[in-house]
Amino acid sequence: MKVPFSPPRIDERTLEAVAGVLRSGWITTGPQVRHFEERLTEYTGCRATVCLNSASAGLELALRWFGLGPGDEVIVPAYTYAASANVVIHCGATPVFVDSGPDFNLDPEAVLRAITPRTKVVMPVDIGGWPCDYEALREVLNRPGVRDAFVPATEAQRGLGRILLLADAAHSFGAVYKGKRIGTQADLSVFSFHAVKNLTTAEGGAVCFHLPPPFDAQAEAARLRTKSLHGQSRDAFSKMNSPGWRYDILEPGYKCNMTDIQAAMGLVELERYDEQLEKRRRIMHRYDEAFAGDPRFTTPCWKDGDSHSSYHLYMLRLNNTSESQRDAVIASVFAREVAVNVHFVPLPMMTYYRNAGYDIKDYPGAYQSYACEISLPVYYDLSPEMQELVIASLMGALNEHGLQG
Ligand SMILES: Cc1ncc(COP(=O)(O)O)c(C=O)c1O
Known part of the structure; x- marks a missing residue:
């Protein structure tokens, strides 16, 4: 093939960064991941970031963080990759598809028509990296008729008091909507660092928190991080670096943390x-x-x-x-x-x-x-x-x- 479709940008800097982690003696979640999270928070302007092994995991954990379950509905564009809707099915909820407009993105008017008392989440997707009309979407979710019809069932849902705006921003890392980066436009935004994405960690993803008060973004991010590691009260790195081997299991969590090898690639990519x-x-x-x-x-x-x-x-x-x-x-x-x-x-x-x-x-x-x-x-x-x-x-x-x- 004279012109491949989307090869990753891998050069000596990437190789050195990965080799550095391999030589360091710590290859799973540790200092590189924490550093990458801080840099992503700075870059996007969001309030807190959690890195994971994929955007799919990020979307699913975000839905579970909000307490999504059977009987709930999530509005998703019909025109997207399967991950956006599959994660809704994993949670036992129902994807409600809406049509897209001429810019490939979901149509806010179609979102309004699709809202029911069972709607818990609206998931816009920035197709190809072009931002959805977030202003129109936020306006729809904050309409008195829509807000008042929201029926909260979990602590997070009561805290928010309305439908969650969860951006599938798998394509749109670095995109700007009305002067502000994606990561600050929705309550939660999920990026993908899969091999074909602009910024890659081979496989990987991140959840950016930009929740309104009363949420403490750092505390909610910590909660999601715990969910990503079997509900363990302390991860392996903190157990190794502080006295005491004991830990607790706070919930039956999942296993989708990012490794330091991936984060080292991401840090090189982010810098340039x-x-x-x-x-x-x-x-x-x-x-x-x-x-x-x-x-x-x-x-x-x-x-x-x-x-x-x-x-x-x-x-x-x-x-x-x-x-x-x-x-x-x-x-x-x-x-x-x-x-x-x-x-x-x-x-x-x-x-x-x-x-x-x-x-x-x-x-x-x-x-x-x-x-x-x-x-x-x-x-x-x-x-x-x-x-x-x-x-x-x-x-x-x-x-x-x-x-x-
Ligand atoms: C729109 C969309 N959402 C979610 C994903 C899932 O990303 P990941 O492969 O990081 O899980 C993709 C992957 O291509 C995507 O295109």
């Missing part, structure tokens, strides 16, 4: 992250130059006023093109040794969710976005020559299928 964002921004700008004036394409939203994307995915749409034509174009691009991708097959089209009774006909916005979408490569090591090859390959593939300009 703004440079990476700038490179990604320039790549998107070049794609816009190539495609924006051409009636065959709809280019994605990645900047508007004082909001910008994390430039994670360049989600191009082919106008007046069917799903099968789009697939044929992708096959021709691959034949030119350029990897592209599709984000996402809407969840109501997936076997499990289809069998559970969801029907894609109820989500026309999600289907339209999916059927003609092609994600183009965006990453730090994508050279200008590689990018020109991507553009030429796509144009060539369109010509091959009779879709000339």
